Amino acid sequence: MAPATSSSSASAPSDQVSRRASILARHLQNTRNSNQLPSLESSICLQYSPAEISNKSDFETRDLRRLMDGHNLEDRDWLFGLMLQSNFFCPRSRGGKVFVSADYNQTMEQQREMTMKRIGYLLSLGVFEGWLTKRDPESELRKLAFLECVGSYDHSLAIKIGVHFFLWGGAIQFFGTKRHHDKWLKDTENYLVKGCFAMSELGHGSNVRGIETITTYDPKTQEFVINTPCESAQKYWIGGAANHATHTIVFSQLYINGCNQGVHAFIAQIRDADGTICPNIRIADCGHKIGLNGVDNGRIWFDNVRIPRENLLNSVADVSPDGQYLSAIKDPDQRFAAFLAPLTSGRITIAANSIYVSKISLAIAIRYALTRRAFSLSPNGPEVLLLDYPSHQRRLLPLLAKTCAMSCGINWLKSIYVKRTPEAIKMIHVFSSAFKATFTWHNMRTLQECREACGGQGLKTENRVGHLKGEFDVQSTFEGDNNVLMQQVSKILLAEYMAAQKKKQPFKGLGLEHMNGPCPVLPGQLTRSDLRSSQFQTAILCLRERDLLNRFAAEVSLYQAQGESKEYAVILSYQLAEDLARAFTDRAIYKIFLEAEMTSSGPLKNVLGLLRSMYVVTILEEDASFLRYGYLSPDNAVVVRKEVVKLCSELRPHVLSVVNSFGIPDALLSPIAFDWVDANSWSSI
Numbered sequence: 001m002a003p004a005t006s007s008s009s010a011s012a013p014s015d016q017v018s019r020r021a022s023i024l025a026r027h028l029q030n031t032r033n034s035n036q037l038p039s040l041e042s043s044i045c046l047q048y049s050p051a052e053i054s055n056k057s058d059f060e061t062r063d064l065r066r067l068m069d070g071h072n073l074e075d076r077d078w079l080f081g082l083m084l085q086s087n088f089f090c091p092r093s094r095g096g097k098v099f100v101s102a103d104y105n106q107t108m109e110q111q112r113e114m115t116m117k118r119i120g121y122l123l124s125l126g127v128f129e130g131w132l133t134k135r136d137p138e139s140e141l142r143k144l145a146f147l148e149c150v151g152s153y154d155h156s157l158a159i160k161i162g163v164h165f166f167l168w169g170g171a172i173q174f175f176g177t178k179r180h181h182d183k184w185l186k187d188t189e190n191y192l193v194k195g196c197f198a199m200s201e202l203g204h205g206s207n208v209r210g211i212e213t214i215t216t217y218d219p220k221t222q223e224f225v226i227n228t229p230c231e232s233a234q235k236y237w238i239g240g241a242a243n244h245a246t247h248t249i250v251f252s253q254l255y256i257n258g259c260n261q262g263v264h265a266f267i268a269q270i271r272d273a274d275g276t277i278c279p280n281i282r283i284a285d286c287g288h289k290i291g292l293n294g295v296d297n298g299r300i301w302f303d304n305v306r307i308p309r310e311n312l313l314n315s316v317a318d319v320s321p322d323g324q325y326l327s328a329i330k331d332p333d334q335r336f337a338a339f340l341a342p343l344t345s346g347r348i349t350i351a352a353n354s355i356y357v358s359k360i361s362l363a364i365a366i367r368y369a370l371t372r373r374a375f376s377l378s379p380n381g382p383e384v385l386l387l388d389y390p391s392h393q394r395r396l397l398p399l400l401a402k403t404c405a406m407s408c409g410i411n412w413l414k415s416i417y418v419k420r421t422p423e424a425i426k427m428i429h430v431f432s433s434a435f436k437a438t439f440t441w442h443n444m445r446t447l448q449e450c451r452e453a454c455g456g457q458g459l460k461t462e463n464r465v466g467h468l469k470g471e472f473d474v475q476s477t478f479e480g481d482n483n484v485l486m487q488q489v490s491k492i493l494l495a496e497y498m499a500a501q502k503k504k505q506p507f508k509g510l511g512l513e514h515m516n517g518p519c520p521v522l523p524g525q526l527t528r529s530d531l532r533s534s535q536f537q538t539a540i541l542c543l544r545e546r547d548l549l550n551r552f553a554a555e556v557s558l559y560q561a562q563g564e565s566k567e568y569a570v571i572l573s574y575q576l577a578e579d580l581a582r583a584f585t586d587r588a589i590y591k592i593f594l595e596a597e598m599t600s601s602g603p604l605k606n607v608l609g610l611l612r613s614m615y616v617v618t619i620l621e622e623d624a625s626f627l628r629y630g631y632l633s634p635d636n637a638v639v640v641r642k643e644v645v646k647l648c649s650e651l652r653p654h655v656l657s658v659v660n661s662f663g664i665p666d667a668l669l670s671p672i673a674f675d676w677v678d679a680n681s682w683s684s685i
């Protein structure tokens with residue numbers, strides 16, 4: 001089933017077995033024949049003891065996996081199996097186990113070619129079947145699960161697939177109409193067309209409405225004419241543009257009879273099927289990056305590029321053959337918002353991917369900490385396991401709890417997304433923005449902590465954790481810069497607040513209904529049982545959100561009363577806006593996690609209860625707004641801090657089972673997650 005590979009770094013498993021056998025034979029021969037070599041006696045060495053021997057939890061890991069993965073478990077395992085079988089995925093043997101990982105020592109060009117070969121392999125096995133031609137929720141969930149699996153192998157692979165299917169394909173699906181669907185979707189699914197998505201420019205990234213590419217209409221030929229009028233209008237960072245894409249979505253200002261109708265999207269061909277760049281198109285490479293070098297990001301200039309009138313993606317606006325601009329939405333701002341609103345899938349996939357990667361790094365760091373020892377408490381006493389140090393628990397277990405909570409959060413969002421109705425679009429926009437920003441920041445923090453928790457081993461590329469930092473750093477910037485997304489979240493909450501006040505109507509939607517009831521009252525002196533009760537946890541998270549929304553609205557009004565515009569007043573109130581967006585996100589995830597816990601029973605419910613309490617006390621400890629605005633007294637903040645330590649010790653016996661429930665094949669972890677002594681032994685070289 002596995003095709004032959006041209007990669008020099010990959011070798012067939014049978015080759016590896018014989019290579020390993022010959023190394024072992026050579027090693028044994030050497031030690032028999034040469035007395036001058038020091039003998040590597042196992043008795044004087046550290047003995048690796050598998051984490052499984054002393055760490056057994058009483059819940060079923062497959063039950064927790066069902067909650068963590070949420071959907072398509074068997075499909076995920078099938079796809080993982082395909083990746084593990086193929087030499088395109090670079091299997092390597094270490095310590096008696098086979099690991100797969102992209103070869104990041106390859107040049108940028110080689111990494112790009114390998115990404116395309118992996119896509120070709122997955123395509124040939126039918127992995128992408130129905131990705132654009134089937135729209136039912138089951139097919140959509142399967143597609144999302146598959147993207148998570150490939151992303152847990154290599155970010156470049158996921159992004160290259162994501163740009164083609166979710167950005168190019170998504171733009172055709174959502175911004176286009178039947179004529180575009182009929183013409184492009186099937187060919188995209190089969191990779192006869194390779195698509196990219198040219199929105200960002202050198203001069204404008206977050207501010208899409210400010211882009212400078214210009215498109216005019218020529219009624220004589222019934223064509224649009226696209227131009228890059230200045231250097232800052234060159235399309236920049238366009239994934240797929242540098243080497244492989246044949247077509248692109250071009251975002252551009254549309255001028256009709258001299259009047260700017262705002263940003264619209266068009267389809268343009270940039271290369272022919274042989275890869276030759278089309279006339280009037282210029283393309284340059286964005287060059288080497290700190291990660292994601294398997295994606296060919298490029299820059300594009302358009303010099304009077306002519307495209308047929310039908311290539312305007314016309315879901316909200318069209319141009320008639322004689323050049324009349326037609327749209328049911330008259331206000332350009334509303335038109336632009338309606339146009340872009342459906343394109344939320346990219347943020348959802350990024351959020352989901354970041355959680356998978358957090359899981360990988362935690363599984364590696366926790367497994368390592370359950371087998372690595374450092375320092376003895378008494379002379380000649382056994383050295384202490386890293387994870388038995390309370391400080392080490394404190395570094396990893398709150399991140400583990402957050403990862404589990406966020407995992408449930410993204411599963412909930414995916415379930416809403418795949419059954420979306422027009423009414424749900426605003427809600428999906430808000431939650432996908434909040435989750436994308438929060439989860440990707442969490443991912444980077446988790447990767448850094450796990451990297452450090454693995455000590456020097458964390459720096460080895462083969463151990464993945466350290467390297468993943470560079471590969472996934474970009475998540476906080478593309479598909480909406482995190483800070484900008486969080487500002488949008490708080491602006492929408494402010495608009496909800498203003499509308500409820502103005503219409504004198506209760507809050508409805510976005511989980512803000514708690515604002516309609518009386519303000520929660522918290523106990524004066526917190527106890528352990530308060531801190532672990534869902535009633536208290538709900539109350540304090542709602543109280544913070546409610547109070548911050550009131551404060552944000554009041555501060556914006558104050559600035560406006562002082563003569564500032566509403567827009568500038570919001571900008572000036574950025575600190576409250578940041579606190580509010582965080583409070584909104586934390587409360588939303590908490591609620592989803594609590595609901596997931598309620599579906600469980602027995603020992604699993606107990607562990608989920610510990611994770612949920614850990615999630616909340618970590619938030620109470622980390623966010624200064626609890627002290628700043630007095631939701632917690634200094635005395636109660638001390639109680640919270642102690643509870644983090646207690647929860648760490650209670651979670652400690654369960655953590656191996658928790659990371660085992662992440663459903664990540666051993667081959668996608670790394671040598672330090674298993675027998676790292678054997679993996680590093682002389683005989684393994």
Ligand SMILES: Cc1cc2nc3c(=O)[nH]c(=O)nc-3n(C[C@H](O)[C@H](O)[C@H](O)COP(=O)(O)OP(=O)(O)OC[C@H]3O[C@@H](n4cnc5c(N)ncnc54)[C@H](O)[C@@H]3O)c2cc1C
Nearest residue numbers: 197198199200204205206237238239477478479481483484
């Ligand atoms: C590897 C990679 C791949 C990409 N792929 C694509 C692609 O395929 N297609 C595509 O169209 N684009 C792509 N992009 C572009 C990406 O979407 C943009 O980089 C992103 O939108 C941010 O824009 P920018 O880089 O211009 O940053 P800017 O918008 O200039 O932001 C710079 C900084 O300013 C801050 N900032 C911006 N506005 C505000 C504000 N209002 N208030 C406060 N702070 C603010 C931001 O938080 C950020 O920290 C890619 C980028 C990268 C790095």
